Amino acid sequence: MIIKTPFSNLIINWYHIYGRKNLPWKKHKHIYLVWISEIMLQQTQVNTVIPYYIKFIKKFPNIKCLANASLNEILSIWSGLGYYKRAHNIYKTIQLIKKEKNYYFPESFEELIKLPGIGKTTAGSILSFSKGYYFSILDTNIKRILVRFYYLKPQTSIYTLEKYLWNIINLITPIYNTDKFNQGILDVGSTICTHKNPKCIICPLKKYCIAYSINDINYSLLYNKKKKIKNKKSWFIIINCKNHVWLEQRKLQKIWNGLFCFPEFFSFKKACQWLKKYQIYNRNLTQNKVYKNYKISNIKLDIALLIINVNYKINFYTKNPNFWFNILKISNISVGMPTFTKLLLQQFTKNHTHFNKGL
DNA sequence: CAACCGTGGGG
DNA sequence: TCCCCAAGGTT
Numbered sequence: 001m002i003i004k005t006p007f008s009n010l011i012i013n014w015y016h017i018y019g020r021k022n023l024p025w026k027k028h029k030h031i032y033l034v035w036i037s038e039i040m041l042q043q044t045q046v047n048t049v050i051p052y053y054i055k056f057i058k059k060f061p062n063i064k065c066l067a068n069a070s071l072n073e074i075l076s077i078w079s080g081l082g083y084y085k086r087a088h089n090i091y092k093t094i095q096l097i098k099k100e101k102n103y104y105f106p107e108s109f110e111e112l113i114k115l116p117g118i119g120k121t122t123a124g125s126i127l128s129f130s131k132g133y134y135f136s137i138l139d140t141n142i143k144r145i146l147v148r149f150y151y152l153k154p155q156t157s158i159y160t161l162e163k164y165l166w167n168i169i170n171l172i173t174p175i176y177n178t179d180k181f182n183q184g185i186l187d188v189g190s191t192i193c194t195h196k197n198p199k200c201i202i203c204p205l206k207k208y209c210i211a212y213s214i215n216d217i218n219y220s221l222l223y224n225k226k227k228k229i230k231n232k233k234s235w236f237i238i239i240n241c242k243n244h245v246w247l248e249q250r251k252l253q254k255i256w257n258g259l260f261c262f263p264e265f266f267s268f269k270k271a272c273q274w275l276k277k278y279q280i281y282n283r284n285l286t287q288n289k290v291y292k293n294y295k296i297s298n299i300k301l302d303i304a305l306l307i308i309n310v311n312y313k314i315n316f317y318t319k320n321p322n323f324w325f326n327i328l329k330i331s332n333i334s335v336g337m338p339t340f341t342k343l344l345l346q347q348f349t350k351n352h353t354h355f356n357k358g359l
Numbered sequence: 360c361a362a363c364c365g366t367g368g369g370g
Numbered sequence: 371t372c373c374c375c376a377a378g379g380t381t
Contacts, residue, residue, distance in 0.1 A: 041377035048367065049377085082365030085380080119379050139377050159360065186377060195375065196370060228362085255364070297364060339366080 007205070008174040008181050014204035015184030024053050031105050032063050034130040038122045039086050046190065052081045063105060067098040075258055075334035084257060089117030107131065128179045136173040137182050138166055141189025148193060148217060151210035233302040235271040236262040239280070241310045244324040245345065255296060256336030260325070271306055278316055280308060294340065
């Protein structure tokens with residue numbers, strides 16, 4: 001049983017003094033701006049989001065601006081932030097709002113939760129932060145606090161645990177000052193009750209925190225929660241011509257969908273077949289192979305880069321939109337794994353012999 | 360329900 | 371270096 005505690009008052013009092021009130025998405029409470037921030041913040045830490053958020057609202061300051069944007073324009077700003085389905089969902093949502101809602105952003109929980117990419121926590125966050133409405137939220141930070149504070153035992157399934165945690169947060173979320181409570185508990189979770197080395201000494205909850213009182217702040221939400229890591233291998237073909245490279249916009253792919261990437265193949269043979277098909281002259285393909293390991297969530301991707309230099313631009317035919325991109329202007333494009341790609345192309349323009357070392 | 364989607368930071 | 375994980379939602 002969850003015993004009544006001054007939990008919410010402790011959080012709200014703490015928030016008034018220490019809460020983060022200067023985050024870029026705290027300057028205005030317009031629901032559109034809060035929506036963008038909440039989508040960006042899904043599974044993404046505050047410091048990572050800030051520059052992307054600023055860039056996004058600078059380019060699309062309001063609903064009508066975003067409604068005129070193409071998917072590619074949205075993706076180009078999202079490039080590097082990850083979880084690109086979120087950008088696709090923003091595009092879907094804004095089109096719906098344009099065509100069916102007369103540019104009016106929904107302000108009810110029932111409507112919000114129907115929108116793509118908006119679940120219980122995101123809908124609750126949007127409404128509590130922009131309108132001050134009473135909705136609980138439950139994210140990773142809050143889960144961690146609850147598990148420690150009430151010293152919850154690991155449950156047999158994620159489903160059971162989630163249901164349990166939602167019940168608790170619904171009980172302790174205050175009807176008044178919901179927005180301050182929600183923001184405060186997020187701030188405590190991400191800055192004090194951290195996963196590793198929590199700063200219990202300065203925590204406003206320490207007086208009533210069971211894990212702290214019995215000196216056991218290590219927690220686990222589930223028994224034997226092991227992540228399976230898959231090993232995959234890909235061959236990317238990099239065709240270089242006079243400071244331009246060939247990129248394809250990925251279609252119907254699980255990863256980097258809609259983004260521009262080097263043509264990807266799942267065997268060396270298929271990569272060679274592609275080159276042969278388009279009659280790309282290449283003398284030392286095997287010598288130009290460069291290997292790189294890239295981690296994507298639960299995938300270890302072993303990448304082989306097949307680097308080919310041509311001195312004339314080839315007209316390819318593929319099913320995908322495809323372009324020659326100026327290497328120096330690549331930052332304006334919605335590229336998958338942009339940091340990796342930019343570093344790659346930087347080395348590429350300098351000296352091919354440094355390829356193996358530089359990466 | 361478990362797997363999946365990205366990337367960067369911290370220990 | 372390696373492993374874990376983060377303002378979750380979808381299938």
